[in-house]
Amino acid sequence: MARTPNDTREKVYRFVRDRLLAGRSPSVREVQQAMGFKAVESARSHLSKLVEAGRLTKADGQARGYGLPGRVGDRSARVPLLGRVQAGALTEALETPDGWVITWARPGATLFALRVRGESMSGVGIMPDDVVIVRRQPRAEEGDVVVAMVEGEATVKTLRFVDGGVVLHAENPAFAPIIPAADALTLLGKVVEVRRFLDLDWLPAWPS
Numbered sequence: 381m382a383r384t385p386n387d388t389r390e391k392v393y394r395f396v397r398d399r400l401l402a403g404r405s406p407s408v409r410e411v412q413q414a415m416g417f418k419a420v421e422s423a424r425s426h427l428s429k430l431v432e433a434g435r436l437t438k439a440d441g442q443a444r445g446y447g448l449p450g451r452v453g454d455r456s457a458r459v460p461l462l463g464r465v466q467a468g469a470l471t472e473a474l475e476t477p478d479g480w481v482i483t484w485a486r487p488g489a490t491l492f493a494l495r496v497r498g499e500s501m502s503g504v505g506i507m508p509d510d511v512v513i514v515r516r517q518p519r520a521e522e523g524d525v526v527v528a529m530v531e532g533e534a535t536v537k538t539l540r541f542v543d544g545g546v547v548l549h550a551e552n553p554a555f556a557p558i559i560p561a562a563d564a565l566t567l568l569g570k571v572v573e574v575r576r577f578l579d580l581d582w583l584p585a586w587p588s
Contacts, residue, residue: 391415392426393435396446404461404479405444447480457485459513461493483513483573490516492569494527494534501525501536503551506574512536513573520570529566530558536571 395414399406406414412423427446430436437458439445447458460477481493496510504525506512512527520526526539528548537548537558546565548558 405446459491500550500555511575512571514569516569525571527568
């Protein structure tokens, strides 16, 4: 039986959907290569039809701007997946993410996601290549798992208060706690969800 345009479009949709749920929006050329199209315009045409049908969204001016629309009445949200991020550039990074993760969100919450590097939080089940979803907030409570900026690097740690100061506690005895100076610490937010991918070949690469 010959494949119809609708059959092909459904395959395009499933590929894009799965990539989005894995945390990275594919480019048009990646869709072309995955589907075996001879011309990139074939991929662009199917993507445009999916956007017109309301099955995908497209952010203007972004090569990887495809997303999944939220359904009316639910609280699904497209969360920007960021790579390396500095405190002063967080707002800019949120506007130009490396991909998207779909999750649930309370009204008014600002969320972002980061890929975990290193094993310092393995004691609470946060492993390398996990994706943490973070609620952006300037304060957190004792024992919260947070994303903090220290000396230009974002780190995931448990927040502790000791002798009136802040300690970023690693949940792995092989790693020493971080005790930053007050003016060297910026709290980016609290970790509210952890995602893990069982097929590591499916993970999007870290941005260079």
